[in-house]
Amino acid sequence: MTLTEQLFAQNTVQLNSKIPAGPMADKWNNYKADMKLVNPNNKRKFKVIVVGTGLAGASAAATLAELGYQVDAFTFHDSARRAHSIAAQGGINGAKNYKGDGDSIHRLFYDTVKGGDFRAREANVHRLAENSVDIIDQMVAQGVPFAREYGGLLDNRSFGGAQVSRTFYARGQTGQQLLLGAYQQFSRQVGLGGVRMFNRSELIDIVVIDGRAAGIVVRDLVTGELTSHSAHAVVLATGGYGNAFFLSTNAMACNVTAAWRAHRKGALFANPCYTQIHPTCIPQSDDSQSKLTLMSESLRNDGRVWVPTNPDETRPAHLIPENERDYYLERLYPSFGNLAPRDISSRAAKRAVDKGLGVGAKKNGVYLDFSDAINRLGRDVVEERYGNLFEMYERIAGENPYEQPMRIYPASHYTMGGLWVDYELMTNVPGLYAAGEANFSDHGANRLGASALMQGLSDGYFVLPYTIGNYLAPMLNQPTPDTNHPEFKRAEQEAQQRFNGYLAVGGTKSPDFFHRELGKIIWDYCGMERTEQGLEKALSEIPALYEEFKKDLRVTGNGESMNQTLEKAGRVDDFFQLGMLMCRDALDRNESCGGHFRAEYQTDDGEALRDDENYCHVSAYEWGGDPMKPRLNVEPLEFEEVHLATRSYK
Amino acid sequence: MSNTIKNITLKIWRQDGPAAKGHFETHKIDEITDEASFLEMLDILNDRLVTDGKEAVVFDHDCREGICGTCSLMIDGQAHGPQRGTATCQLHMRKFNDGDSITIEPWRASAFPIIKDLMVDRSAFDRIIESGGYITAETGGAPDANLIPIPKPIADAAMDSAECIGCGACVAACPNGAANLFTAAKVAHLNRLPQGQAERYSRVESMVETMDDYFGSCTNHGECEAACPKEISIDVIALMHKDYRKAKFSNRKDLARS
Numbered sequence: 001m002t003l004t005e006q007l008f009a010q011n012t013v014q015l016n017s018k019i020p021a022g023p024m025a026d027k028w029n030n031y032k033a034d035m036k037l038v039n040p041n042n043k044r045k046f047k048v049i050v051v052g053t054g055l056a057g058a059s060a061a062a063t064l065a066e067l068g069y070q071v072d073a074f075t076f077h078d079s080a081r082r083a084h085s086i087a088a089q090g091g092i093n094g095a096k097n098y099k100g101d102g103d104s105i106h107r108l109f110y111d112t113v114k115g116g117d118f119r120a121r122e123a124n125v126h127r128l129a130e131n132s133v134d135i136i137d138q139m140v141a142q143g144v145p146f147a148r149e150y151g152g153l154l155d156n157r158s159f160g161g162a163q164v165s166r167t168f169y170a171r172g173q174t175g176q177q178l179l180l181g182a183y184q185q186f187s188r189q190v191g192l193g194g195v196r197m198f199n200r201s202e203l204i205d206i207v208v209i210d211g212r213a214a215g216i217v218v219r220d221l222v223t224g225e226l227t228s229h230s231a232h233a234v235v236l237a238t239g240g241y242g243n244a245f246f247l248s249t250n251a252m253a254c255n256v257t258a259a260w261r262a263h264r265k266g267a268l269f270a271n272p273c274y275t276q277i278h279p280t281c282i283p284q285s286d287d288s289q290s291k292l293t294l295m296s297e298s299l300r301n302d303g304r305v306w307v308p309t310n311p312d313e314t315r316p317a318h319l320i321p322e323n324e325r326d327y328y329l330e331r332l333y334p335s336f337g338n339l340a341p342r343d344i345s346s347r348a349a350k351r352a353v354d355k356g357l358g359v360g361a362k363k364n365g366v367y368l369d370f371s372d373a374i375n376r377l378g379r380d381v382v383e384e385r386y387g388n389l390f391e392m393y394e395r396i397a398g399e400n401p402y403e404q405p406m407r408i409y410p411a412s413h414y415t416m417g418g419l420w421v422d423y424e425l426m427t428n429v430p431g432l433y434a435a436g437e438a439n440f441s442d443h444g445a446n447r448l449g450a451s452a453l454m455q456g457l458s459d460g461y462f463v464l465p466y467t468i469g470n471y472l473a474p475m476l477n478q479p480t481p482d483t484n485h486p487e488f489k490r491a492e493q494e495a496q497q498r499f500n501g502y503l504a505v506g507g508t509k510s511p512d513f514f515h516r517e518l519g520k521i522i523w524d525y526c527g528m529e530r531t532e533q534g535l536e537k538a539l540s541e542i543p544a545l546y547e548e549f550k551k552d553l554r555v556t557g558n559g560e561s562m563n564q565t566l567e568k569a570g571r572v573d574d575f576f577q578l579g580m581l582m583c584r585d586a587l588d589r590n591e592s593c594g595g596h597f598r599a600e601y602q603t604d605d606g607e608a609l610r611d612d613e614n615y616c617h618v619s620a621y622e623w624g625g626d627p628m629k630p631r632l633n634v635e636p637l638e639f640e641e642v643h644l645a646t647r648s649y650k
Numbered sequence: 651m652s653n654t655i656k657n658i659t660l661k662i663w664r665q666d667g668p669a670a671k672g673h674f675e676t677h678k679i680d681e682i683t684d685e686a687s688f689l690e691m692l693d694i695l696n697d698r699l700v701t702d703g704k705e706a707v708v709f710d711h712d713c714r715e716g717i718c719g720t721c722s723l724m725i726d727g728q729a730h731g732p733q734r735g736t737a738t739c740q741l742h743m744r745k746f747n748d749g750d751s752i753t754i755e756p757w758r759a760s761a762f763p764i765i766k767d768l769m770v771d772r773s774a775f776d777r778i779i780e781s782g783g784y785i786t787a788e789t790g791g792a793p794d795a796n797l798i799p800i801p802k803p804i805a806d807a808a809m810d811s812a813e814c815i816g817c818g819a820c821v822a823a824c825p826n827g828a829a830n831l832f833t834a835a836k837v838a839h840l841n842r843l844p845q846g847q848a849e850r851y852s853r854v855e856s857m858v859e860t861m862d863d864y865f866g867s868c869t870n871h872g873e874c875e876a877a878c879p880k881e882i883s884i885d886v887i888a889l890m891h892k893d894y895r896k897a898k899f900s901n902r903k904d905l906a907r908s
Contacts, residue, residue, distance in 0.1 A: 063789040078710065079776050081816055082718045098796060140795040141787035143845050145809040152799025170809060176717055177812060184784035191780030199773065222765055251712040285685040286652060290693050291714050361652070392716065395733075395740045398685075461789050510700040512693070557705040561667060562766040565696075565706050 003614035007634040013268060013622055015635045018422045019123040024641040025106075028127040031423070032466060036473035043068030046472050047480050049216055049231040050074070051203050051258055054083030055175075055453060056436025057237030058182040059460030065194030067465060072229060073186070073195050074218055076202040076253060076567075081183045084239060084251040085456060088175025089296035089389065090159065091167035092453040094136040095129055099156050103164040105129045112451060113642045115161040115341055116416070116444020117594035117610065119274070121618070122641055123423060124441045128451075131458040136168055138461055142181035146170050159449035160297055161341040161649070167450045172296055172389040178453055182460070198229075202567065203258045204498075205491040206234065206265045206432065207481075213432035214481040217491045219499070221567060224559045226492050228483040232475055233431045233468055236262060237460065240415035240437035242275065244575050244582065245527070246519020248412035249281055249294040255571035256578050259419050259438050267427040268620035268633060270440035271417035272578065273586035276447055276595045277528050278413030279345035282396055282406075283365035292411040293396055295368070296389055297449040300338045302373035302382065303406070305329050305345070307366050311356035317367055317405045328352060336649040343446045343595045343608075344649060346410035350528050351606070353409065365407035374402065410528060414452060416443040416595065417585075420620040420635075424467035425459060431471065435459035440618070445594025499559050502569040507552030511568040514549045518542065518572070518579055526583050531599045535587040539580065543628060546576045577627035584621075584630060591615045612644050652685045655743050659751040660695070662707055668763050674753075684744035688731065689714060689721065691743060708767040716740040716879060719815030722822070723768060724755040729819035729877040737817060737879040757822035761829070761864040772818050774864040775832060781860035782853040783836040785845050798844050805843075812839040813880040820874035826866035831874035833861045834890035835882050841893055851897035858894050 020031040038046065046069050050061040053075040061073045077083065095108040109129040113120055140146065140154075146168050147155040156165040170177040189195040198218065204226065205217040215230035238258035242248040263269045280295045306327045308320050328348055333340040340348075349366050358364050374382050379402060383390070390401045397407065419427050419434035421441055426433050436456040443451065481488075525531075525538035549572070557563040592601040592608035593615070601609040616637050621630035658679040665672030682691055689711050696706035712720040716737040723738045725731035731741045746752070754768065762770040812835070820831035837854050840846035846853070868887065875884045 059789075066788045077712070077720065078772060079816065081776075082712055082720050084713060084718070086718050087713045087715050096795070134792070136795045137792035138787070138789060141785065141792035141845060143785045143808075143840050143843050145805050145812050145839070145843070146795075148800055148802050148805045150802050152801050152805075153796050170812075173717065173813065176815075177809075180812065184779060185787070185789075187776065187779045188784045188786065190776070197776075199776075251718060252714060253712050286683045288683065288686050288690050288694055290687070290690050293715055391735075392740070395716075395736060395742065396687075398742070398744060465789070508701065510697050512697055512700075554700055554703070556700050556703060562708050562769065563705075564708055565700055 004617045004634060004636050007617070007632060008636055011633045012631045013428055013633050015420070015428065015620060015633055016422060017121060017635060018424060020423065024122065024126050027123050028130055035466060035470040038469045038473050038476070040068055042476055044070060045477065046070065047072065047231040048233045048235065048468060049229060050235045050237060051216065052083065052237035052239060052438070053080035053183070053186065054085035054237060054239060054436060055179055055182055055456030056460040057083070057235070058179070058186040059457050060235055060237060060435060060464045061195050062182065062185040062189050063461055063465045064468065065189035071189070071195045072198065072231065074198045074201045074203060076200065076221060078199055080186055080197065081180060083179060084254055085179045085453065086176045087251065088453055089172045089294065090298035091157065091169035091174045091450040092135065092178060093159070093166050093450040094132045094168055094454070095166060096133055096136060098154060099165045101164045103166050105133070107164065108132060108166065110642055111162050112442070112448060113444065114647055115448035116446055117608065117647050118444065118612070118616070118639065118642070118644050119593050119637065120444030121441055121637060122639055127463065128442050128455055128458050131462040132454050134462055135454060135457045139178055139181050142185055144170060144177045144181040157298060157301055158339060160300065160339045160345070161448040169298065172298070172386060175453060178457065182457070203238070203261065204495040206262045207487050207491050208265050208429055209481050209485060209487050212430045214485070215483065215488065217488070217495055219495065222562050224561060224563070226495050228488040228492060230481040230483050230488070232472055232478070232480060233433065235433040235435055235464060236419065236438050237435040238438045240418065241578055242412045242415050244519065244579055245412040245523050246516050247284065247289065247292050247523070249278060249292050252291060255574065257571055257574045259434070260574040260578055262419060262427065262429070262432060264623050265429065266623070267429050267432060268420040268622055269417070269581060270420035270618050270620040271585065272582045272621070273526065273589060273596050274416035274445045274594065275412060276342060276414040276416060277346045277410045279342055279349055279410045280368060280408045281411035281413070282393065283360060283362065283409040293392070294411070294413060295393060295406060295408060297342070299368060299386060299389060302385065303338065303368040303370050304372060305338055305366055305368055307352045307357040307359060317369065318371070333649045340649050341446060341448060343597070346528055347597060349410055360407045365409040367405035368408045369405035370401060371405070414447055416440065416445060416447055420618070424470065425463055426467065426471065433464060433468065435464055445596055498570065499566060502553060502555045502566060503559055505551065505553040505555070507554045509552050509554055511553065511555065511565060511572045514545065514553065515568070515572045515575065517545055518576060521545070522579050522582065526586050529597050529599050530586050532587065535583050538583040539587065542576065542579050542583065549573070549576060580627045581621060581630055585619055588632065589615055589619065616644070652683050654681045655684050655746055656681045656748045658682065658746065661751065661753045663755045664707070664767050665764050667766055672764070682743055684742065686743045687714065687739060688725070688741040688743065689739050708769045710769045711739055714739040717815060719817040722757050722770065722817060722819070724757065724822060726753050729757070729823045730879050735879060735881045737815070757818050759821045759827035761827060762818060762821065775816055775818065775829070777864065778829065778833055778857055778860050779836065782849070782856040783840070785840055786849060787845070800844060808839050808842045811835040811882055811886050814882055815880060817879060819877040819879060821865065823873040823877035824866065825871055825873065826869060828868040829861050829865040830868040830887045830890070831878060831882060831884060833857050834886040837890045837893065838886035841889065850893065851900060854890060854893040855897040858890065
């Protein structure tokens with residue numbers, strides 16, 4: 001009996017992935033042909049809550065409202081347009097084959113399964129690749145100004161882990177333009193009354209009545225007031241948990257609270273140890289730094305990554321002769337070169353820096369050099385392609401990348417793990433859905449570039465509007481749950497106690513202090529390279545720091561007006577509990593795959609060594625009442641279409 | 651190489667709520683690395699305030715990459731501070747000198763009421779977009795993306811104005827508190843594209859009229875363009891006015907016919 005089989009037999013929750021029957025390429029069509037429908041005139045009788053207004057949330061809310069459902073949308077931002085999807089730079093994949101270079105839905109599907117190191121659910125990924133085509137059409141119809149060729153047709157570029165050009169882009173601001181497209185479509189519905197918008201409102205708890213999601217409790221960030229909202233279905237499109245590392249490329253307010261509160265109410269949290277460390281970020285410059293900034297992966301189309309061969313090198317980059325440079329990605333991965341996938345490129349950078357070959361004052365980066373591209377294409381072309389990224393780099397690093405190479409280093413960027421969902425994107429709590437980065441389903445153990453925007457929009461535009469109808473149809477004419485129900489009142493009281501509790505500790509240290517310390521532990525032991533010993537250490541240090549947090553936290557101000565220190569305390573509390581689960585999962589997964597690299601499990605040349613016999617499964621954890629005692633459930637992964645193989649980019 | 655900047659004096663606007671009376675509060679920063687961003691300096695100050703048992707200064711911020719448009723701040727009377735084409739979150743301390751005294755205020759405009767300290771309510775911008783800042787294309791019916799070729803100069807010009815991050819610096823910098831640059835940037839983005847033609851005139855009409863409900867009038871000072879972190883040109887305002895005139899003209903014709 002393999003470990004997967006043993007663990008499966010011990011599951012405490014029944015995990016039904018609900019993958020439709022039929023050949024891989026027909027599954028989604030079969031699903032749509034068989035699903036239950038809600039008559040157009042009956043749709044207005046159903047209310048759906050959407051939490052989060054990024055790509056997944058805004059597109060879902062807009063589409064559901066267009067169909068006729070009543071939608072209540074919530075964001076902790078001042079406007080739906082602020083969601084962190086906006087910061088994605090490089091692009092969005094679409095299997096359009098506009099370049100005639102042999103792309104197809106099957107190839108995008110295959111690249112994504114392989115890119116995820118064979119730890120994603122095949123059927124979900126195939127649907128994602130199918131929808132990628134419609135997303136590009138939909139976004140162009142919304143007026144997204146994608147880059148174009150002189151003839152007026154759409155331009156494409158390449159991203160890591162692919163050998164075709166299938167990435168659509170809008171300068172270095174693709175996420176911004178896509179989010180604004182979805183935000184505009186969403187705003188139209190707000191104007192028409194199809195969506196009711198609640199801004200500066202943060203989800204504090206999920207309410208489950210009779211085993212179904214009944215609604216949410218939110219805190220008005222301006223007044224501190226807690227209110228309950230009920231609906232027939234609840235969608236969490238609340239993003240990832242990369243800020244667990246404190247320093248990350250995520251926006252400052254990104255947090256795990258919504259997903260974590262759902263987890264505590266019964267939703268399983270899947271593959272928490274699958275975190276993506278992005279290879280091209282600006283290295284940390286000093287200890288007061290609050291976040292790290294990404295430099296788009298698209299830069300690797302024309303930039304060459306290298307380090308000096310001499311650890312004691314002191315000359316400026318342009319004076320170092322060619323034979324004293326190591327273009328290590330081109331050397332190690334000749335067929336993908338500088339476009340090797342993120343996890344592989346990140347580890348290679350870490351090894352170079354660990355060997356003392358790092359560049360910059362702190363020797364904590366590697367070069368990303370554009371001098372060849374500038375000589376080959378001219379400065380104008382390089383400026384046209386990456387101008388705004390170069391400017392951003394100069395503002396932050398104070399160096400001009402046209403004249404000297406950028407310095408880059410990996411940083412936490414995206415989380416593949418998240419709430420466990422079935423094929424319909426429903427968690428194991430009926431009526432509770434998770435979309436976009438908040439769920440776990442499509443990227444396996446590593447996400448390829450330009451796939452996050454694709455997944456957010458696929459889930460919101462082209463999956464949830466169908467699957468939610470299938471859930472709601474049998475509930476016709478049932479009222480929304482009463483927000484005076486004892487479960488709502490209990491959740492409100494608990495939330496009130498929680499926030500009063502933070503204010504009452506009266507210790508000496510700010511929530512930011514604890515977040516920074518927690519982040520350091522997770523980065524050191526559950527970052528780019530993990531070991532059994534390190535993870536054991538993290539699992540003793542995090543609970544100790546958490547005890548200190550409970551005793552020595554200081555939150556000033558009050559709970560009745562805008563108080564960002566208090567907001568932060570709640571988010572850090574949840575990051576502590578999640579941090580324990582991340583380390584537990586990383587310790588339990590005795591293999592290396594994608595972004596999860598356990599030093600004990602590697603090939604002779606230092607690549608990730610999977611154990612398909614024992615770990616070809618999703619690890620989904622049930623809340624056990626104590627963050628140190630989660631209950632492990634597994635969903636075995638079966639591959640019908642793609643054959644399990646060693647992932648090679650050589 | 652990083653250097654240290656010494657002896658900074660901050661004069662920060664504090665205000666408990668929309669109706670409360672505000673005042674300036676003075677804080678000293680003895681030294682800070684010039685690698686720190688302006689907002690990281692405020693983080694450090696806030697951490698110190700909390701540790702000392704005082705309330706942190708409330709300010710809006712999020713991505714810290716200059717793209718989400720959440721951050722604001724009038725720094726020495728300039729929206730987003732002294733560096734051209736740069737949002738506050740991308741401003742670094744290397745732009746300041748030893749001994750500087752820096753005044754930090756919220757956006758000041760009647761359409762942006764103060765929530766607390768340096769945080770304001772910019773939801774009037776959302777109302778403008780809701781009134782017409784979109785192309786009606788409901789999910790599901792879109793034709794192939796390459797069906798309508800768009801000449802590159804037109805796509806590029808649309809992108810130039812689509813870059814607006816909705817931060818509100820244009821309104822804060824305007825002596826009239828007008829939102830013409832914000833509104834016109836969206837009008838120009840959508841009205842330049844083939845997809846935007848069907849609603850071209852109804853869009854501009856309803857966006858301009860919603861804008862007028864909340865904001866002051868434009869008298870061509872040009873401060874908005876100077877303050878815009880995306881350096882959006884005021885040419886877009888001319889385009890908006892031209893389309894608005896046409897819209898009004900054609901509507902009069904419609905009225906005459908009916």
